Amino acid sequence: METELSKKLGIEHAIFGFTPFPAVAAAISRxxxxxxLGAVRYTAPDELKRDxxxxxxxxxxxxxGLDVVMPAKKVDGVTEADVEAMIPEGHRQFVKETLAKHGVPELAEGEASGWRITGWMEQVARTQLDVAFDYPIRLLANALGSPPADVIARAHDQGVLVAALAGSARHARKHADAGIDIVVAxxxxxxxxxxxxxxxxxTPEVAEAVAPLPVLAAGGIGSGEQVAAALTLGAQGVWLGSLWLTTTEAELHSPALTQKLLAAGSGDTVRSRALTGKPARQLRTVWTDAWDDPAGPGPLPMPLQGLLVAEAVSRIQKYEVEPLLGTPVGQIVGRMNSERSVQAVFDDLTRGFERxxxxxxxIAGRGRS
Amino acid sequence: METELSKKLGIEHAIFGFTPFPAVAAAISRxxxxxxLGAVRYTAPDELKRDxxxxxxxxxxxxxGLDVVMPAKKVDGVTEADVEAMIPEGHRQFVKETLAKHGVPELAEGEASGWRITGWMEQVARTQLDVAFDYPIRLLANALGSPPADVIARAHDQGVLVAALAGSARHARKHADAGIDIVVAxxxxxxxxxxxxxxxxxTPEVAEAVAPLPVLAAGGIGSGEQVAAALTLGAQGVWLGSLWLTTTEAELHSPALTQKLLAAGSGDTVRSRALTGKPARQLRTVWTDAWDDPAGPGPLPMPLQGLLVAEAVSRIQKYEVEPLLGTPVGQIVGRMNSERSVQAVFDDLTRGFERxxxxxxxIAGRGRS
Structure with a gap:
C-alpha cells in the first residue's frame, strides 16, 4: 500500500492512526x-514529555506524529474564568438536574475534573509544541482550522509536515492557502x-480541490475494503481514529465503556453538540438525548458547552454510569466487535485491502489473481 | 465492469440508473x-402504458426495469379524503402564509396539482404492476419496504428480479427474509x-448481512471513482438517481431548477421531512427551511405531509419561484455541473472507473498499467 505520501514518510502502509494513547500510537507505527498522538489532554508539559x-x-x-487543537484565530487575554462567567445559570441547573435524575455521584472533595478548556487554548497548545519539537516528530496535525503561520513555519523549519482537518472543499482550500502539507478530509x-x-x-471533492496536496480520508474506515475504497476515491492514505478505541493497547480505563463500544451498531451514534458545542459524532446516550431534546435548554456554543459539561462528563466516566456513558466515535463502531491488539487490527486491514x-x-476484467 | 449480477441481467456495466424519465431510462440501458423507470407519478395506467x-x-x-412505491403493510379502505381530514388547520394555514409571503401564484381554476397521494397507495401501485407485467421488464424495485408476498411471487413467476431499498442492515435482512433478490443499500x-x-x-454492512444476495450501492455515486469505491466495498453494482437529473434527456421542464442543480454544491442539500413527512434528502431551499424551522409547526408524518404540500409544490414548480424551488437530490449534486447526454455521463463513469x-x-503494487 504505497502512495507518494507513504514513501515520503517512509512508512509501509498509508494508514494513519489518531489516538490519545501512547501505547496505541507506538503500536500503529511499529x-x-x-x-x-492526540495532545489535547496534556495540560502539563511534563506529562506530554513523559509520554x-x-x-x-x-x-x-x-x-x-502529534495532533494538537490550536485555533487559528487568537483571542488574547481571555481566561477560563471569563468564559465561566458567560454560562447561563439555567444551563448549570440543567446539568445538575440531569445528573441527579440518573444518580451520578459527586466527585470527591478536591478531585479535579479531567478535561479543562485550557487544553483548547492557544497558549497551552504552544506549550505542547515547545515540548514536541524536541522530539523527532514527522507530522503535526491540527484539529481546529489551520495552525497559525508561525507554527507552520516552525514545523517546516524542522522538516515536520503539517496536516489539518477539513469537512468541506472550501475549508480544505483555506488550509492549502495557509501553507499546510496534508488535508485530512x-x-x-x-x-x-x-x-x-x-x-x-x-474525499474526491477535497482531493480535487487541493491537488497536488495529498489528502487523507477520515470517517467510515474500519476495514481493508474501506481503506481500498478511500484510496480509490483519490486519497493518498487513510486517517483512522475510532477503530483503536477497542484495541488491547487502548487505555479507556472503563470496562463499561469498552462493552458499550463493542455492543454498539453503526446506527448507535449521533452527531450532537452535547460535548463541545460544535457538532461531534459520539455514542448516542441518555446524556446526548437530554441535550438534543427540544424541551431542554440545548447546548451552548463552543467553548462554553465544553466547560459547562467538563465536570459532569468526568463524573459519568469515573462512576461508569452506564446510560449516560459515551465517547466520540464514528459510525464504524458497528464493526468494532472484539478487543484485539493493534497488530491484529492492522493485519486485518492489510489483508482486507489485498482482498x-x-x-x-x-470486476474490471484484469489479471485474475 | 462485470459482476455476477450484471452477467445474470446481461448488461455490460453494473450501473443501474433510477429515473422518472422514459428517455433517460432507455438511454441508460442503451x-x-x-x-x-420510477412509476410513482403514473396514476393513470394509460400513461404508464404509453411510456x-x-x-x-x-x-x-x-x-x-420499473420502480414502484408499494407499502408492505396494507391499510384497507383508506381513501384520500380520510387522510385529508387528518391534516390540522394550523398546518394548512402555514402553507398558505409561506406561499403568500414569497408571492407564489395560485393555480388556474380547475388545474390539478401534480403529485397526489394516490401514487403511494397500494391499489395504484398494483394497477401499475398490472400494466408493467405485460412488458418484458427484468427488474421490479420497491422504494418502501419489501413488496407484498404475492407481488414477489408474481414477479418470480415471470422471471422478474425483485429489489428493495434499505438504509440499515436490519432493514436489509427483513427484505432478504421476505424473499427479494437484490438489496439497494x-x-x-x-x-x-x-x-x-x-x-x-x-454498503459493506448490508453486503455482509444479506450475503449471498447481491447488493447495489446507492448514495454519493456520481463518478467512476465512486463506482469503483462502491464495488470495492462489496457491492455488485451501483444505483444512481441524482446524476441523471441534469442530463439532456431529462424532462424537468424547469430551466430555473436545472440551473439550481448545476450551481449547487455538495453542502446545498438537506435531509428534511418537508416533502413527504419522512426524512428525504433534497435541495435546501427557503421552503425546506420553513418546515425545518423550530418556530414553525414542523412537518406532519407520512402520508399527511405529502398530501398537505402537494398543491404548494406544484405551484412552486409551475411558476419556478426560485427561492422555494427544490427537488430530491443527493450530495453528489456538487458534481453535476454541466448538462450532458446520458451517453456522455456514462462514458465519464466507465473511463473514471478504469482510471x-x-x-x-x-498503490497495491500490482501490474502498472
Missing part, C-alpha cells in the same frame, strides 16, 4: 502505519467534530 | 447499464428517502 519519551522508547525508530460518518458531507462525496484490490481487478 | 411502449421502441432490446448522502448511515459504512482501478493497482 505495525507499519503512522501513529499520531513522548515512552513512545521514543517503544516505536522501534519508526516515524510518528473528515466525512460525516467520522467520530468527533465533523460536517455533513459523507466520505464518499467529500478488495483482487475483487475490483476481477 | 449505454450498457440498466435503466429503471413503456416508448421505452420498448427505444431501448434496442436491452433490459430495463441507500446511504445517508443519497437523494430522496434515506437513513443516517453513510454509504462507506452501509480508479489502475490507480488502486499502482
Amino acid at each position: 505495525a507499519g502505519g503512522f501513529g499520531v 513522548l519519551d515512552w513512545i521514543e522508547a517503544h516505536v522501534d525508530g519508526k516515524p510518528y 473528515q466525512g460525516y460518518e467520522a467520530g468527533g467534530h465533523t460536517g455533513e458531507i459523507a466520505s464518499m462525496v467529500l 478488495a484490490v483482487a475483487r475490483l481487478d476481477r | 449505454a450498457g447499464g440498466f435503466g429503471v 413503456l411502449d416508448w421505452i420498448e421502441a427505444h431501448v434496442d432490446g436491452k433490459p430495463y 441507500q446511504g445517508y448522502e443519497a437523494g430522496g428517502h434515506t437513513g443516517e448511515i453513510a454509504s462507506m459504512v452501509l 480508479a482501478v489502475a490507480r488502486l493497482d499502482r
